[in-house]
Structure formats: C-alpha cells, structure tokens
Amino acid sequence: MIIHACRRDRRKPMEIIVTGKSMDVGDALRTHVTDMIGAMAEKYFERAQNASVVFTMENGRVTTDCHIHLPTGLFMTATNTGHEPYPAFDQALEKLDKQLRRYKRRLRSHHGARREKVTSFSANYHVIDSNSDEASEPEGFDPLIVADMEMQVQEFTVGEAVMQLELSHKPAMMFRNAGHGGLNMIYRRDDGHIGWVDPSNGSNS
Template sequence: MHVIVKGKQIDVGDALREHIEESLENGVAKYFDNAIDAQVTLSRISHNFHTECSVHIGSGIDVTASADHIDAYSSFDSTLERIEKQLRRYKRRLKSHHGKERYQAKMAFAAQSYVLAPEPEDDTDDAEAQGDWQPMIIAESSADIPDCSVGEAVMRMDLANLPAMMFHNSGTQELNVVYRRPDGNIGWIDPQVAKTKKSA
C-alpha cells in the first residue's frame, strides 16, 4: 500500500511519518490485504493536532476518518482506531465485494461534483434582493456513481464517512440516494417506487 503523509502548515518529522506509515499498513492489513493507497494529512486546529486519513481499498471504496488531540501521535492513533473499527465492521462484505471489483468499476457512472458557497447571512428584509442571490461554485471535481445494492451503498457511505450518497440501484436500474437522518437512522430515496404507484 502506498502511503502519502502531508502536513498542512506544519512539519511532519521523520519519526512521526515512519510511525504513521508502519501503523497504517499494519492496521489495514489486519482486515484488508489489498488496499491500494492511503493519504494522511496533519494540521493544527487551535491547540490540537487534527488528522484526516483516507484509505482507498479499490473499486471506488474509500475508508475515511479524522480525530483531534493535543498530541500529534495520539491524533493519528485515534484516527487509525476509527479506520480499523470501520474495516472490522465491514470485513466480510468487503472481502466478497473485492472479487467483483472489475464488474463494479465498469458499471459506475461518471459525474461532476460541485461545492457551492453558502447564502450570505444578511439581515436585510429586501425579499427581492434575497431572491436574486445565486450560489457561487467554489470547487468542482469528478465523482463516480457506483452501481450497487442499497446495502452496499450504505456501507460505502459509512466507510467514507459521508452524509449522503447517490448510487445506481442494481435492482431497479434507477438513481437512488441514501443519507443519514438526524435521528441516527439511514434514509433511502427511491424514485422507482413513486413511478410504480403513479402507473398503477
């Protein structure tokens, strides 16, 4: 596994870099022996070190986690602990999925992903001025929409620590969305159900 360790406005020393590379390779290998690459970024937030880690284990599946701690080593160790917990939870499903990687990769859709600036906080009561506001694109990147089951979409969303995920439902052949609800449950939007009811 290729591991990239970066510091955002901080210097990552050789000892910490070696600790991160060795610990991450050993930690991931306990659950998944064919991980492709990983990226670890350390930064400072106030008095704490903040560690973000993303491990790419194939076919568009990424495992991500982050943690803060006053000590850089502890910040990384807490992040790795979360990565290992996610891998342990989905170990069996990841192993069976790995054999279907080429098929799944072919069935993925390419899409464009955008980050929009939030609406400015303005105390004005001018409804006309507020209605004219258009969100500004501040970042864009490409994204893959996987072809998978609802269960696998939930797994992918959980592993990547995302609030929502769009996927091509392999059962209905429709675009679906799974998302985290405020009550802790997972929501699932399936347009196919609405179409069936309408045609009935």
C-alpha cells in the same frame, strides 16, 4: 511525500501519501504512519490499497484526516484532533480499525466478489450560502453560490451504497443504482436509520 509500503514480497506496494498543513511532518512520523496503516491493511485485505494522511495544525491542535481507498472503489475516512500528532493519528487509526472489525466480513466479500473498480461519473457540486441576511437576499430568491466544485458520483448496489455511507461518515450520498442505472440518494435520518430515495419507483402523475 509519497511512501510505498510493502510488508510482504507477494504484495504490490501500498502507496501512502503523508502531508502536513501548517506543520512539518518528519521522517519518524511518516514511518510510524506507514507501519501502522500497512499493518492494518495487511490484517484485513489481500490486495493493496492507497491511503492518504493529512496532519493540520490549527490553534495549537493537530487534526489528523485518514483516508484509505480500496481497489474496488470503496473508501474509508476517520478524523481525530489532539494536542500531539502521534496520539491524534493513533486515535484516528483506531476509529478505522473499529470500522474494519464491524464490516470485516462484508468488506472481504465485496473485495473478493467485485474484481473491477466501481465506475463513476463527474457532476457539478455547488456550495450555497445559507447565512445571508434578509438585506442581501438576491431578487427572485435565487440562492447565492459561494463555491463551484466537481464531485464523483459512483455506481453502487444499494447495499454497497449503505456500507460506503457508514464508512465515510457522510450525512448523505448520491449514487447511480447498479440495478437500473438511475440516480438514488441515501441519507441519515434523525431516528438513526438510513433513508433511501429511489425516483425510479415514483409516479409521474
């Protein structure tokens, strides 16, 4: 179900998609989600965003996945699991709020400076089975691909890419470097720092 939330007349409606997997999401919960996300977005941003919230019931527990997409192309995610949907959502939203407080100045600067959306291109994304036993190892040690998907590779400055990695909680991210157009990779190191791989600076020898 899609809900358009507009808390001020001067703003464009914010599209919020609320869905449930293996559970029904009633009107009261939808209204709670809409009001809370709308209030948080209004607190930090001047332009409307899109958001999606998915409630999943599994083994008697509810997992809430929240995604907020900013107009410039950045996105934020937070997940929380609990016994009841309301606390699970509220705690996931609290995680988003902490991220916004941490990056408030940088997000607002990025929000105001970049008037065009982040560009992206499609790339093939393969999932490789890492649990195959020795008896089932294919000849030639070719990896066993268990899923083929598509992903979007976005164009960022290095600073934008680092901020996106932090906001998305991903372990690693590939992006097109806005400075020279080449593909780069950033990832979380075991020491807590973020590594940056830039093949354009390497040697061909």
